[in-house]
Amino acid sequence: MIPFNKPHLTGKETAYIEEAVRSGKISGDGMFTKKCHTFFEQHFGMHKALLTTSCTDALEMTAILANIQPGDEVIVPSYTFVSTANAFVLRGAHIVFADSRTDHPGIDELKIESLITPRTKAIVVVHYAGVACDMDTVNAIAKKHGVIVIEDAAQAIDSYYKGKPLGTLGEMAAFSFHETKNIQCGEGGLLSINTELYAGRAEIIREKGTNRSAFFRGEVDKYGWVDVGSSFLPSEIVAAFLYAQLENLERIQNRRKELWNAYRSGLDALQQQGKLRTPVIPDFATNNGHMFYVLTEDLKQRTELIDHLKAKGAFPVFHYLSLHKSPYYGDKHRGAEMPESDRYMDTLLRLPLFVDMMDDESRLVIDAVNSFFH
Numbered sequence: 493m494i495p496f497n498k499p500h501l502t503g504k505e506t507a508y509i510e511e512a513v514r515s516g517k518i519s520g521d522g523m524f525t526k527k528c529h530t531f532f533e534q535h536f537g538m539h540k541a542l543l544t545t546s547c548t549d550a551l552e553m554t555a556i557l558a559n560i561q562p563g564d565e566v567i568v569p570s571y572t573f574v575s576t577a578n579a580f581v582l583r584g585a586h587i588v589f590a591d592s593r594t595d596h597p598g599i600d601e602l603k604i605e606s607l608i609t610p611r612t613k614a615i616v617v618v619h620y621a622g623v624a625c626d627m628d629t630v631n632a633i634a635k636k637h638g639v640i641v642i643e644d645a646a647q648a649i650d651s652y653y654k655g656k657p658l659g660t661l662g663e664m665a666a667f668s669f670h671e672t673k674n675i676q677c678g679e680g681g682l683l684s685i686n687t688e689l690y691a692g693r694a695e696i697i698r699e700k701g702t703n704r705s706a707f708f709r710g711e712v713d714k715y716g717w718v719d720v721g722s723s724f725l726p727s728e729i730v731a732a733f734l735y736a737q738l739e740n741l742e743r744i745q746n747r748r749k750e751l752w753n754a755y756r757s758g759l760d761a762l763q764q765q766g767k768l769r770t771p772v773i774p775d776f777a778t779n780n781g782h783m784f785y786v787l788t789e790d791l792k793q794r795t796e797l798i799d800h801l802k803a804k805g806a807f808p809v810f811h812y813l814s815l816h817k818s819p820y821y822g823d824k825h826r827g828a829e830m831p832e833s834d835r836y837m838d839t840l841l842r843l844p845l846f847v848d849m850m851d852d853e854s855r856l857v858i859d860a861v862n863s864f865f866h
């Protein structure tokens with residue numbers, strides 16, 4: 493059976509972990525964490541990069557930094573992972589859901605402005621499948637109304653909007669290194685801070701509300717409790733693993749994009765015949781090979797396609813039940829219908845895609861999809 497995902501190892505992970513262990517400094521913010529921070533700041537031009545224990549945690553940090561208070565409103569796409577909304581709900585925010593684009597699961601930027609009220613504090617965009625949202629439009633709306641923009645860039649490493657790296661376009665951004673993402677360390681994340689305004693406080697919130705980071709740099713002679721916070725930093729063992737992956741970013745990305753392109757060309761005939769839809773990448777966006785999905789006619793056809801692929805030896809997955817209809821938030825949602833989000837919920841299917849996938853495996857999946865429609 494071809495699995496949906498298989499975490500890739502570069503071969504250096506255990507050597508770096510051993511180095512971290514031998515160094516005697518195993519808690520956070522040691523040499524490997526610094527190497528990772530420097531990599532992100534130099535490679536993608538982030539103002540300040542901070543490793544976190546997950547993207548979920550990085551999102552929770554953005555909610556604290558944005559000073560979200562009970563009753564504040566935050567605009568979030570309905571078609572996304574739970575954490576995108578949950579981070580703000582934890583601070584008492586009311587989530588105002590926005591629908592997706594017709595041609596792409598990302599937020600429909602043209603539907604955002606009508607959702608803004610005097611209580612709106614932030615717009616959270618999700619670069620679904622690593623494909624950029626229309627950030628010029630989103631940022632212009634945010635600027636006009638004095639709200640901030642947070643990027644859920646969980647899937648968006650090494651992807652670009654009009655040539656600019658995703659995760660550097662809003663005030664803050666959160667990345668994930670969960671084992672299903674392009675670069676992974678099992679569980680891990682990154683907070684990217686793109687304005688000096690939040691940089692100092694981010695360090696404190698990440699260190700349990702203390703100014704320990706400034707203390708380690710010798711800027712203060714003792715450290716203490718100066719703000720709220722939590723323990724959001726990963727150990728050096730995690731950072732060592734992640735650094736081994738970062739060193740191989742280019743190779744990993746090239747292979748993922750190669751597999752993605754094989755799907756695109758192998759399924760192009762079906763797309764031409766109008767039998768199924770394959771991803772649309774807008775002109776302003778790039779593809780980072782995070783995910784290859786297809787869109788079926790309806791839920792029934794997707795269920796049949798899943799059964800067919802499993803019978804042929806491939807394991808596809810679908811995801812995201814529209815959050816505005818979720819058991820937790822359904823009765824709190826006071827907004828409109830989200831037909832596009834619901835459509836992706838019913839018809840989107842992700843095909844297996846992982847670095848160590850062999851060419852004959854991707855061929856098998858392509859043939860299996862084609863045989864379903866013939």
Ligand SMILES: *Cc1c(COP(=O)(O)O)cnc(C)c1O
Pocket residue numbers: 545546547548549572573575576618644646647667668669670679680681
């Ligand atoms: C994976 C993912 C997350 C959560 O990432 P974790 O690192 O597992 O917390 C959040 N948002 C989106 C869009 C994701 O794909």
